[in-house]
Amino acid sequence: MDPAAAFEHFYRSRHQHLLSKAETLTGSRDEGEELAAHAWAEIWSRWSEISRAERPGRILALALSAAAKQRADNRAAEQALLHWLGHLADDTLIDEPDTAAVVDARLATRRLPRGQRICMVLRYAFDWTPREVADLLGTSASTVTTQARSGVAEVHRLLTTGSLRQDPPRRTLTFVILGTRQPRLPARR
Template identity: 35%
Template sequence: MPELDAEYAFRRFFDDHHTDLSRLAYLVTGDSQASDDLAADAFVEVWRHWERVQSAQSPIAYARGIVTNLARQWIKRQSRERAGLLRLGLLRRDRGESDTPAIIDVRAALRRLPLRRRECVILRYAFDVPEREVATILGISIGAVKSHTSRGAAQLSEYLNGMPLMTGGHHG
């Protein structure tokens, strides 16, 4: 009955991590509908590679890597579609929209960060993932994680009207 054991283990993994993976997708994309779809798509991939996921040093890191890759692809697709619509003149960009001193929430500030910085800041601060694991998830060096996280935190802090952000480390 190894098939049933695998199914049970996968269901436990799903139950334990679905909310976190959906939240990760939401924080990276800023889109709640897309985040649920991306989390579901990620679990399809996790199930397809369940043996590899289970034997990974950190199954949740493996799953987070899938989510961030899917989110990155989704963002690229959205950007291409938006660029196409802008070229067709079907969407107008309101020049003053980012200049108005409005109440800026963290999600809006996060969306303004470049994607890699956003991913690093979210994984490090929202999910408390160690730098080494973030590097594995995103397929970049630990030095790059440190740099993106530091710069992203500084940028986020600026966006949030100069309020200092807890960085838990050195600045640089």
């Protein structure tokens, strides 16, 4: 049997059972279908090796578990971001984005030291593991975790204390934007 036909047979024989498990995990048919689709995509991407496995159904169950974990992690990161922006993190959609809050969050993030900013953004916005960030930066996972948490704490402090509203003088801001040093002015006589 060719690989596509073997996969089709496996899919037809296991899909309803997988969908039932996915619906149980999510509590929703729509979300269950999405979760099952992610699991099937993973199985298909590795079908040449999975088709030779002794228990491919077990691998399918593991793929579903991994998709559920990823979904939960994404939801947690999304809720954390909403919390940072001052919104209630309940599963309701925000009809109109709070542009000022997004701008404030970006400004606060830009004020972080480079290392904290990179760790925080990769960990929470892009959902990288501490090990993945550490490998990229050539540091330890515990350093990444510390830097990311410190970044979150500083962003929270900047957003809640109103520190972002204390803008530097325009001349200084211009030089910061241009990336040059501000020239020293001669002393007044």
